[in-house]
Structure formats: C-alpha cells, structure tokens
Amino acid sequence: MSTPLQVYEPFKAGLPKLGRYWKSLWSRRTFIKEYSKSELREQHFDSVFGQLWLVLNPLLLSGVYFILIIIIGGATDSARYAHLTASLFLFYLVANSLTGGVKSVTAGQRLILNTAFPRIMLPISAVVIAIFKFLPTLIVFVVIKAVVGSPFTVQMLWAIPVLLITIFLALAVAITISCINVYFRDIASFLPYLTRTLLYLSPILYEASALKPSLRAIEIVNPLFPILDSWSRAVVQGKAPELSSMLQGLGWATGIFFIGTYFFLSREREFAVRL
Amino acid sequence: MSSLSVSNSHFTNELAVSIRGVGLTYTTSIDKKPTLKARVKSLGRGKKQTRIVRALDDINLDVQYGQVLGVIGTNGAGKSSLMRCVAGILPPSQGRIEVYGSVSTLLALGVGFNPSMSGRDNVLLGGLAAGMSREEIDGNFDEIAEFSELGDAIDAPMRTYSSGMYARLAFSVAAVVRPDILIIDEALSTGDAKFKEKSLNRVKELRSDDRALILVSHAMQTLRDTCNDVAWLHKGKLVQRGEPNTVIDAYQEFLHLGKSAVIDEDF
Numbered sequence: 001m002s003t004p005l006q007v008y009e010p011f012k013a014g015l016p017k018l019g020r021y022w023k024s025l026w027s028r029r030t031f032i033k034e035y036s037k038s039e040l041r042e043q044h045f046d047s048v049f050g051q052l053w054l055v056l057n058p059l060l061l062s063g064v065y066f067i068l069i070i071i072i073g074g075a076t077d078s079a080r081y082a083h084l085t086a087s088l089f090l091f092y093l094v095a096n097s098l099t100g101g102v103k104s105v106t107a108g109q110r111l112i113l114n115t116a117f118p119r120i121m122l123p124i125s126a127v128v129i130a131i132f133k134f135l136p137t138l139i140v141f142v143v144i145k146a147v148v149g150s151p152f153t154v155q156m157l158w159a160i161p162v163l164l165i166t167i168f169l170a171l172a173v174a175i176t177i178s179c180i181n182v183y184f185r186d187i188a189s190f191l192p193y194l195t196r197t198l199l200y201l202s203p204i205l206y207e208a209s210a211l212k213p214s215l216r217a218i219e220i221v222n223p224l225f226p227i228l229d230s231w232s233r234a235v236v237q238g239k240a241p242e243l244s245s246m247l248q249g250l251g252w253a254t255g256i257f258f259i260g261t262y263f264f265l266s267r268e269r270e271f272a273v274r275l
Numbered sequence: 276m277s278s279l280s281v282s283n284s285h286f287t288n289e290l291a292v293s294i295r296g297v298g299l300t301y302t303t304s305i306d307k308k309p310t311l312k313a314r315v316k317s318l319g320r321g322k323k324q325t326r327i328v329r330a331l332d333d334i335n336l337d338v339q340y341g342q343v344l345g346v347i348g349t350n351g352a353g354k355s356s357l358m359r360c361v362a363g364i365l366p367p368s369q370g371r372i373e374v375y376g377s378v379s380t381l382l383a384l385g386v387g388f389n390p391s392m393s394g395r396d397n398v399l400l401g402g403l404a405a406g407m408s409r410e411e412i413d414g415n416f417d418e419i420a421e422f423s424e425l426g427d428a429i430d431a432p433m434r435t436y437s438s439g440m441y442a443r444l445a446f447s448v449a450a451v452v453r454p455d456i457l458i459i460d461e462a463l464s465t466g467d468a469k470f471k472e473k474s475l476n477r478v479k480e481l482r483s484d485d486r487a488l489i490l491v492s493h494a495m496q497t498l499r500d501t502c503n504d505v506a507w508l509h510k511g512k513l514v515q516r517g518e519p520n521t522v523i524d525a526y527q528e529f530l531h532l533g534k535s536a537v538i539d540e541d542f
Binding site: 041115117187 | 308311361366369396409
C-alpha cells in the first residue's frame with residue numbers, strides 16, 4: 001500500500017513541517033500576487049485618481065507636519081522637508097503593513113474556513129499591498145529631492161539594504177499583529193494610537209541627532225528609530241548610514257519575525273475554529 | 276495543503292481516505308468576539324465564558340478509490356466538520372486521518388472571489404484559491420466560461436451578477452479541478468433547474484475508477500442516483516454506513532419518527 005500523502009492528527013503545539021510549509025507557500029505565490037492585486041483594485045488603486053490619491057495623501061500629510069514643524073520649531077529649511085517626506089513615506093510602509101495586516105486573517109474567514117492553504121499568506125499579502133502603495137511615493141520623493149537641490153550620491157545605494165530591512169520588519173509586525181487579532185479582536189481599535197505613538201517616537205518630525213540625551217531611551221525601544229535614521233542619512237544626506245544602526249534595525253526585525261512567525265505557525269491550524 | 280500537481284493514477288478499491296477514531300471538540304466563546312477588554316473584565320472572575328462543542332465523536336470511516344460516498348445527517352450532525360477535517364482545514368482533536376491523494380474541496384461556492392472584480396478575474400482568483408496553477412486556469416478558461424453560460428457578462432464586475440450567475444460561475448470554476456479526491460458540500464443545488472441538472476451531470480462525469488468523491492447533501496434522490504455508498508452522521512457519530520437505499524431509507528424513517536432504535540442505543 002502506498003504511503004499517505006497527508007496525515008492529520010490532533011493539533012499539538014509546535015511548528016508544522018517547515019519544508020513542506022514553505023513549498024506549499026511558494027506554490028501559491030501567484031495567488032498571493034493576484035489576491036493583493038484584487039485587494040488593491042477594491043481600494044480603487046488601479047484608477048488614475050486612486051493612484052493620484054496614493055501620492056497626494058502622503059504629500060498632504062507631510063505638508064501638514066511641515067507646518068507643524070515651522071510653528072513649533074521656528075525657522076526651518078528645505079533639507080528638513082526632504083527628511084520629513086522621506087521618513088514619513090517609509091514610516092507609512094510599516095504603518096500600512098500594520099493596519100492591513102491586523103485584519104488580514106479575520107477578514108479572510110471565508111477563505112480559511114473553506115480551503116486549506118498556508119495561512120501566513122494573508123499577512124504576506126497585506127505587506128505586498130503596503131509595498132505597492134509605497135512605490136509611487138518613492139518617485140514623489142525623488143522629485144522633491146531634485147527640487148530642493150539635495151545631493152544625489154553613490155552612497156544613496158545604502159537605501160536598498162535599509163529598505164529591505166524595513167520590508168522585513170513590516171512583514172514581521174504584520175504576521176505578529178494578524179495573529180494577535182485572532183485572539184483579541186479589539187487590537188484593531190488600539191492600532192491607530194499605536195501607530196501615532198510610533199510616529200512621534202520616530203525621527204520623522206525631528207532628526208535623530210536633535211534628540212536630547214535624556215531621551216535616548218526612545219532610540220533603543222523603538223525598532224523604527226535606527227531604520228528611519230539610516231534611511232534619512234542615505235537618501236536625504238547621501239551619506240553611508242552607521243552600520244550599528246542598520247544592524248540594530250535588522251536585529252529588531254529578525255527578533256519580531258521569529259517570535260511572531262513562531263506563534264503564527266504554531267497557532268494557524270487553530271484559526272479555523274477561532275473565527 | 277492540497278496540491279493538484281501531484282495527482283497520480285490510482286486503482287479501484289485502493290484506499291483514498293482513512294479516518295480512524297476521529298473526534299473533534301472545540302470551545303466557542305459565549306461572548307461574540309474574543310477581545311482584550313472582555314479578557315481583562317473576566318480576570319477577577321476566573322471563569323472563561325466558553326462552551327464546549329463536541330462536533331465529532333470517534334468516527335471510523337474508509338473511502339476507497341472508485342467510491343462515491345454520500346454523507347447525510349440533520350443540521351449540526353458534524354458533516355461539514357468531518358469534511359473540513361479530511362481537507363486539512365480543521366485538525367482533529369483525537370484520532371488520525373490519512374489521505375492518499377490530492378484533495379480538492381468545494382465546501383462553499385465562490386471562495387476567494389472578489390465582487391469588485393470582473394468574472395474573468397475571479398475565475399483566476401477562485402482557481403488559484405482552489406489550488407490550481409495559472410497555466411491550468413488559462414488552459415481551462417474557455418471551458419469554464421462556456422460551462423457558466425454567462426456570455427459577455429464574464430467581463431462585467433461580479434457585484435452586478437445575480438446570485439444565480441454568481442453561483443454558476445463559482446461552480447464552473449470548481450468543476451474543472453480534477454483532483455484524486457473531491458469533496459462537495461451542498462454545492463450542487465445552485466442556479467435554476469437547468470443548471471442544476473447540468474452540474475449534477477458534471478458530478479456524474481467526475482465519477483471514475485481512479486477518483487473518490489464525497490458528497491454532502493440533503494437531496495436524497497440525488498444521492499440515491501449518484502452514490503454507491505452512504506454514511507449517516509448524527510450528533511457527531513457515525514450511525515450507519517452502507518448501500519445507499521438502505522441507509523437513506525433508515526434516515527428518512529428516522530426523520531419522520533423523530534427517533535429510532537438505532538439512535539436510542541447511543542443516547
């Protein structure tokens with residue numbers, strides 16, 4: 001008699017077979033792409049005005065914050081505006097992954113109850129959507145940078161590893177929060193406060209170097225701090241970021257990713273009865 | 276996870292699914308949704324507001340290739356739970372399920388569909404959700420479109436569809452999947468009488484020696500016509516299994532009497 005292709009036994013805490021899980025996830029990469037595309041289309045990002053809004057929204061936001069900086073901080077310059085937009089756009093990549101990720105599993109209820117697939121696909125799609133929303137803002141930033149006359153250097157290529165670390169972190173937080181939301185549905189209502197707090201704790205409205213020594217603790221507890229600092233150094237100042245900052249960011253992302261993914265994978269077989 | 280690409284040829288009477296002593300228990304919260312607020316509020320009281328549901332209880336069932344198994348039972352008998360266990364959606368609480376082949380499920384129609392997209396896009400989405408590859412879907416697209424009888428409406432957004440059109444497209448997508456083991460849960464009664472007939476014929480076409488079909492239905496006549504084996508579930512237990520007419524007669528007699536000797540033994 002042939003060996004069984006699949007064996008389903010009582011759920012034990014612990015991870016599923018990772019090799020098989022990965023294979024199954026990889027075979028569904030087209031589904032992830034199409035699923036994200038359909039979600040984007042539902043939010044009208046396939047139309048001209050939808051795309052325009054995608055760019056206009058962060059631009060208006062950065063305008064509002066810039067006024068805030070002028071009022072509170074007094075005089076300011078164009079380089080400051082470049083820093084603000086660059087940091088804000090990258091921040092929204094993570095923030096959108098959080099807001100998209102939090103309900104990804106609970107909103108995929110029909111899918112989860114009726115088909116077997118690696119559930120982690122759902123928060124991954126949320127991050128893919130956030131990346132799609134981020135890309136047009138990147139172009140806007142390049143235009144702003146050219147307009148304010150900020151230098152373009154080879155060192156700006158450091159932005160690529162920084163961006164990859166950010167996407168990794170975005171994935172990590174999306175997976176973690178989507179799993180938490182299955183057990184505590186009201187997390188979604190706390191999320192706006194969480195992202196708002198993160199925004200103010202990150203070097204966006206101010207520059208990392210401007211932080212008072214007594215407030216240095218923020219630098220250590222906020223995963224986004226070293227990443228946004230590196231990002232601003234690379235793309236705004238055109239300098240190589242500090243390696244320690246990048247490693248700190250990578251460390252945060254790796255830590256959250258492993259903890260979040262462990263919980264997600266060990267719990268996902270239970271999601272069907274929890275929804 | 277079902278994967279359709281690993282489909283092998285199987286022989287009649289070869290074991291397709293083996294269910295051994297499977298039980299499924301789960302706790303549902305009495306509060307509608309689990310929230311942090313509710314958890315904090317119930318901290319002092321110590322007791323969690325939950326109810327334990329015993330959906331399946333010591334089920335033993337083998338399905339062989341070439342078999343068309345009908346599953347019957349009243350609402351809440353555990354039919355859908357059992358199908359979800361076989362499909363790998365719900366892990367059993369006790370026992371062991373072995374599946375010897377690729378499984379495709381048709382537990383609900385239109386899974387993965389997005390109403391704001393056109394029918395054409397949804398064929399892709401639904402197909403991918405069912406585990407097909409892009410090439411398989413593209414290759415079968417004409418067949419799907421033709422079977423659904425939607426005509427030009429296939430390019431209109433699905434939110435403009437009538438519920439019958441929606442169901443027709445959903446069934447058409449599912450009908451092109453050619454797995455080793457196909458599980459259909461009450462998805463046959465879609466559309467008008469003509470389409471119903473057509474979808475039933477498609478299921479009959481799918482019957483073959485190297486495939487196992489499991490049909491969950493309340494349409495007894497359909498099961499009598501299509502199946503060569505019927506299992507009757509009641510309150511999570513397997514009551515009777517065997518020749519369709521015998522089991523269905525017993526089930527119908529039970530329905531009319533409200534209780535029967537077979538059930539009384541257990542309760």
